[in-house]
Amino acid sequence: MDENTPHGLQKQDDTLANDRKAKLKMQAMIAIGVVLGIVAIVAILVFLVVDPARTANIRDIIIIMVAFVSVLIGALLAVLVFQLQMLIVLLRNEIKPLITTAQQTAQTVRGTTEFVSENLAAPTIKVASFFAGVRGVSQAIRTKANKTLKR
Numbered sequence: 001m002d003e004n005t006p007h008g009l010q011k012q013d014d015t016l017a018n019d020r021k022a023k024l025k026m027q028a029m030i031a032i033g034v035v036l037g038i039v040a041i042v043a044i045l046v047f048l049v050v051d052p053a054r055t056a057n058i059r060d061i062i063i064i065m066v067a068f069v070s071v072l073i074g075a076l077l078a079v080l081v082f083q084l085q086m087l088i089v090l091l092r093n094e095i096k097p098l099i100t101t102a103q104q105t106a107q108t109v110r111g112t113t114e115f116v117s118e119n120l121a122a123p124t125i126k127v128a129s130f131f132a133g134v135r136g137v138s139q140a141i142r143t144k145a146n147k148t149l150k151r
Helices: 007-050 052-150
Strands: none
Touching: 007 052
16 A cells, blocks of 8 residues: 555555455354354263263253244144135135226226227228318319319
């Protein structure tokens, strides 16, 4: 970082240096955590091997805790299934009428479109095409008359 480095590049270099320090610090923390975890596991295994009576008690307590957690998970799953069933019922009761109403609206729009097309648009197009034809014929006659008069 010499004096000729722009201020923005200097900030970028500082940020990169800080990122490197943070990465090294994180890697050190992870390494320490892994080592402490291994030491704890080894200490627990040594403790369990040295005192088999206490190991049996701990095993029993852990079995009881696993059974309790299994019952709790089963109850929560039952609640989840019940809530899912209620959601399905709600969707059937709310969404089905909405879909029926949307279909009826689409049919009404289709009928209205056909009615307007047959009773308003088609006759209007016929009248407009008739007058366009009359205008074209009258223009052709005028053009022919103008050419005849110029001769």
